[in-house]
Amino acid sequence: MSDHCFADRIATLIPLTAEEQAAIARLEERERPIRRNAMVMRENERLTEMFVLKRGLMMSYMILDDGSRQILRFHFPGDLMGLAGLAFAKSQETIMAVTESVVCPFERSHMAELVARHPRIGMALMALDQISRVNLNDRLAAVGRTSAKARVAALLLELRARTAPAKDGSFTPGVTQEEIGDATGLTAVHVNRMLRQLEDEKLIARDNGRISVVNEQRLMRAGQYIDRTARVDLSWMPPAA
Amino acid sequence: MSDHCFADRIATLIPLTAEEQAAIARLEERERPIRRNAMVMRENERLTEMFVLKRGLMMSYMILDDGSRQILRFHFPGDLMGLAGLAFAKSQETIMAVTESVVCPFERSHMAELVARHPRIGMALMALDQISRVNLNDRLAAVGRTSAKARVAALLLELRARTAPAKDGSFTPGVTQEEIGDATGLTAVHVNRMLRQLEDEKLIARDNGRISVVNEQRLMRAGQYIDRTARVDLSWMPPAA
DNA sequence: CGAGAGTTTGATAGTACTCAAATTCAGTGG
DNA sequence: CCACTGAATTTGAGTACTATCAAACTCTCG
Numbered sequence A, B: 001m002s003d004h005c006f007a008d009r010i011a012t013l014i015p016l017t018a019e020e021q022a023a024i025a026r027l028e029e030r031e032r033p034i035r036r037n038a039m040v041m042r043e044n045e046r047l048t049e050m051f052v053l054k055r056g057l058m059m060s061y062m063i064l065d066d067g068s069r070q071i072l073r074f075h076f077p078g079d080l081m082g083l084a085g086l087a088f089a090k091s092q093e094t095i096m097a098v099t100e101s102v103v104c105p106f107e108r109s110h111m112a113e114l115v116a117r118h119p120r121i122g123m124a125l126m127a128l129d130q131i132s133r134v135n136l137n138d139r140l141a142a143v144g145r146t147s148a149k150a151r152v153a154a155l156l157l158e159l160r161a162r163t164a165p166a167k168d169g170s171f172t173p174g175v176t177q178e179e180i181g182d183a184t185g186l187t188a189v190h191v192n193r194m195l196r197q198l199e200d201e202k203l204i205a206r207d208n209g210r211i212s213v214v215n216e217q218r219l220m221r222a223g224q225y226i227d228r229t230a231r232v233d234l235s236w237m238p239p240a241a
Numbered sequence C: 001c002g003a004g005a006g007t008t009t010g011a012t013a014g015t016a017c018t019c020a021a022a023t024t025c026a027g028t029g030g
Numbered sequence D: 001c002c003a004c005t006g007a008a009t010t011t012g013a014g015t016a017c018t019a020t021c022a023a024a025c026t027c028t029c030g
Helices: A007-011 A016-029 A085-088 A108-116 A120-147 A148-163 A177-184 A188-200 A216-223 B008-010 B019-029 B083-087 B110-117 B119-145 B149-160 B178-183 B188-200 B218-223
Strands: A031-036 A039-041 A050-055 A058-063 A067-075 A096-097 A101-107 A204-207 A212-213 B031-034 B040-041 B049-055 B058-063 B069-075 B095-096 B102-107 B204-207 B211-213
Touching: A007 A016, A007 A120, A016 A050, A016 A101, A016 A108, A016 A120, A031 A108, A031 B058, A039 A050, A039 B019, A050 A108, A058 A177, A058 B119, A067 A177, A067 B040, A085 B110, A085 B119, A101 A108, A108 A120, A108 B119, A120 A177, A120 B069, A120 B083, A120 B110, A148 A177, A148 A188, A148 A212, A148 A216, A148 B119, A177 A188, A188 A204, A204 B008, A204 B040, B008 B019, B019 B049, B019 B102, B019 B110, B019 B119, B040 B049, B040 B218, B049 B110, B058 B178, B069 B119, B069 B178, B102 B110, B110 B119, B119 B149, B149 B178, B149 B211, B149 B218, B178 B188
Parallel strands: none
Antiparallel strands: A031 A101, A039 A096, A050 A101, A058 A067, A058 A096, A204 A212, B031 B102, B040 B095, B049 B102, B058 B069, B058 B095, B204 B211
16 A cells, blocks of 8 residues: 555654654544545635645646646645645645545644644654755756656656556556646647657657656656655754653 | 845734744844855755845756756745755755845754744744745746746736835846746747837836836736735734743 | 547647847946 | 946847647547
C-alpha cells in the first residue's frame, strides 16, 4: 500500500517525541474516501478545512477566464492539502482526486491549536511547506523558460520520483496527457508529440500507459531536472523540548 | 518614504501585543544597504540568513542551464525574503536588488526562537507566506495559460498595486522590460511590443518610463487580474494570550 | 458489441522568438 | 557644455515552436 500518514512525513524531517506524534495523529482521526474526479475543495468556496492525503493521487488547479485549466500541484500520500487557503476566506484553488483517494479532513483551527501547543511542529510544517514552494518555483521556471519537451520530461521525472515504481522500473503516471498539459502549460496534443519524441530518442519507453525511463541521465538533462529532496537540511532546528 | 518594518506587515493581518511587536523588532536590529544589482543571496550558496526588505525593490530568480533567467517573485518593503530556503542547506534562488535597497538580515535560528516563543507570530508568518504563495500560483497560471499581453498587463497591475503611485496616478515600475520578460516568461523584445499594444489600445499611457493606467477596468480584464489582498481573512486565529 | 474517454496523427495557423540594427537616454569625462 | 559610452528601448524581417482543428484509432468497461 502507498498509505502515508502526516506524522511519518514530518518525521522524515525531524525526530518527533511520542507526544508530538500523538498530537499530529489527532489531525487524522477521520478518513474520507474520494472518488476519481471528485473535489474536496472548490474555487471560491468558503474555506474551513484542510486535508492530509492518505492514499491516491490528487491535484490543485485554477480555472481561468477562458475556461482553460492550470494545474498548480499534484498531491501525493502524506501531503498536506489546502494550506494555501490559510489566509483567505475563500479557496483560491480547486482540489480534485486524480485517482481514487482517501483524505483526512480537519478544521484549520485545529492546525492553529496544534502549532500553538507544539511550536516545533509548526516550524516543521513551515519547512515542509517551503519544500513544496521550491517545487512550485521549479515548475514556474520550467513553464516560463524551458521547451515543451523539457517540461514533459521534468514532469515525468517528478511523477516517477513520487510514485512507487514496479520492480522493472516502469511506473504508471496516473495522469492523462491532458493533465500533463494542464500542469506544464501545453496542449494535450503537443504533450502527446513530446512523449513520442522522448520515446523515439530512447529516453523513455511506453507500453499502454506504463512508462519506463530508459536513459535516466539524458532524461534528467532534457528536463533540467534537479532532485531537491536530497538537499533538505533542518539541522538548525532546536531539539525536542 | 516607502520604509516598512516587518511588524507593521504582520500587524496588517492580526493585532499584536506590545511584547510580540518587540520580539519581531529584534529581527530588524541590523540594517544593510544594498546597491542596485547587488545580491544578498546566491543560488547554491550556503544558507544561514533571512532578510526583511526595509526599502527598495528586490527580486528572487533562478538561472537555468541555458543561462536564461526566471524571476520568481518581486519583493517589496516589508516582505520577508529567503524563507524558501528554510528547509535547505543551500539556496535555491538568487535574491538581488532591482533598485537601491535596505535589508535587515538575521539568522534563521532567530526565526525559530521567535516562533517557539510566540506561536501566534508563527501562524501569522505562515499566513503571510501563503499569501505570497497564492501570488506565485497566480503567476504560474498566467505564464502557463494566458497570452503575452495578459501576462504583461497582470504584472503591471501587480507592480502598481505595490508601488506608491504619484498623485496623477502614474507610477514607475522600477524594472526593465527585460525583467518584465524574465518574470512573465517572455523576451524583452516581445514585452516591448505588448506594452506598445496596450498603449495603442489606450489601456495604459507611457511617458519616458512612467506608466499610467488609462483604463483600469479593461487592463484588469486583459490581464485576468484578481486582487487577492482584499480577501485576506485571519478571523479563525486565536486571540493574543 | 457499443459507448466514451483517452490517445494518436495530419494539416494549417498563429503567437512569440531570433537576429539585427537604429534610437533614446542617463551618466561620465574631456 | 558636449562628445562619448553603455544600458535600455524600439522597430523590422524572418523563423520556429506550439496551438488549433479535425479525424481516426485504441482501450476499458458496462
